[in-house]
Amino acid sequence: MFSFYFLCLLFVQITLGIELEEKIHKDERFKRAILNKDLLPFDSHISYYIAYKKHSQKVISALNDLSNQTCFDFVKLKNEFKHKGMIFKTSDCNLIASANGTDAPTVIYLETTCSSKIGCIKHHIGLALGLIPHQNRWDRNSYVNILYDNIEKANVNEYKKVKGYSVKILNTPFDFGSIMNFERTYFSANGKPTYSSKLNPVYDKMLGQRNDFSFNDIKLLNDMYCGKRCPKKIKGCINGGYPDPKNCDSCKCPPGYRTKLCGIPEDSTGECGAKKLTAKKEYQTLYIKTDKICNHLIVSKPGRKVEVVVVKANILKRKICSHGKGLEIKHRHNKGAVGLSFCGSYKNVSVEPISSQVLVRYYGTDDSNHFAEIKYREV
Structure with missing residues (x-):
């Protein structure tokens, strides 16, 4: 039985011809762009063309959002071109036909469902620009377990680490909330997860979000x-x-x-109590119930760490927990990475003490049943 990858390969061969197919065999990871200054496929001025009408505005919105947060200048052209740039087309599968090392355009193939969802489009734009899924990072073994027994044998290479000299991570840690991450069952042979967090099981439910680029993605x-x-x-x-x-x-x-x-x-948007909280040897309690955004920084003495326990929480349940919604606890040293994100119901979840500062962000709703009860102390 053909794997999804080989079906896509067949599609590309038929669509683009034998020459590109030979290029693909020489570089089987062509659709997994490498974030390296020597390999960047574009400069900051990028021409693009959309070869379809339905949902084309989604592509325009995705590019505009990205332009607003970066130096990218995306220029829409009326006709397909052969020079460097991005061409968006629909197909039976999602695929990036990259033209790394040449002046040819990069073709972004999107299947119908993906082309209608701005988050999915952003994920593939990220791939085209050179971002990689974090489970392909050379340092990923410190953050996740790859569950090889659950991965389709034909697609094990999708979970292969990128060599350190080929990828630049620029002092950004593994980000469980990145839009680039695979869904937890990506290429699963049995419907079970193909990888999981080593840090905290709550991170597992964050994997594969397609809402927006994370701060560190940008x-x-x-x-x-x-x-x-x-x-x-x-x-x-x-x-x-x-x-x-x-x-x-x-x-x-x-x-x-x-x-x-x-x-x-940042200041809270409502009455949330003290913004800065000092952890002591004994547990203290932080109870949050509001329809506003609450921001609390918990600090310990230098050389000590802050331990946090989510005693109980009832938050809007989602299939995947993502930043900007629910309860987020930034307990790692680098606060640019998406924090531990909670959505749903929880009891007695311990958050590993790593840093002397922990940022707690609560995004409230108008549902009176939603709340979070947290206790914290210095260790």
């Missing part, structure tokens, strides 16, 4: 494509922030932080 693109936009870069960005290519005098801050250097937590 950071990678800005670092790779927009690094020379500012003649003089601001120095001293903290909490995962970085020089903003659209405002050279300020840092671009991750959700939950603000000011020029990202050193101060």
Whole structure:
């Protein structure tokens, strides 16, 4: 039985001809673009053409969203072209026919369902630009277990690590909330998960979100494509922030932080209590029930860590928990990565103490049954 990959390969061979098929066999991971300055397929000025009408506005919206957060200048052309750029087409499968190393266009094939969903389109634009799924990172073994017994044998290479010299991660940690990550059952042979988190099982439910690029997804693109936009870069960005290519005098801050250097937590949008909480040896309780956004920074003494336990929470349930919704706990050192995200009902979930600062963000709803009860202490 043909795997999905080989069916797509057959489609590309028929559509684009034998020459590209030979290129694919030489580089079987052609649709897994590599984030490396020496291999970038574009500059910041990118022409594009959409070869279909239905849902074409979704592509335009996806590119506009990306342009608003980066230095990319996407220019829509009326006719198909043969020079460097992006061409969007529909097909029976999702596929990136990359023209790395040449001046030919990169063709982004989207099946019907994907072409109607802006998040799926953004995922494939990310691949075309050079982002990789995080489970392909060379350092992924510190963050996830690859469950090879559950992966289709014909598609094991989809979970192959990219060699360190081929990919630049630019001081960004493994991000469980990245739009680039595979769904948990991607190429599963038995319907069971193909990979899982080593840090906390709650991270598992975050894998495969298709809502939007994460903060660090955008950071990678800005670092790779927009690094020379500012003649003089601001120095001293903290909490995962970085020089903003659209405002050279300020840092671009991750959700939950603000000011020029990202050193101060954002204000809550309602009455949420103290913004800064000091952890002590004894547990203290933080109870949140509101329809607003609450932002709390919990800090310990230098050299100590903050331990957090989600005692009980009832939050809007979703198939995949993503940033900007529900309860998010940023407990890792780099606050640019999406924090541990909760959606649904939970009891007594321990969050590993890693850092001396933990940011708790709660996105409230108008449902009176939604709340979160958290206890925290210094260890």
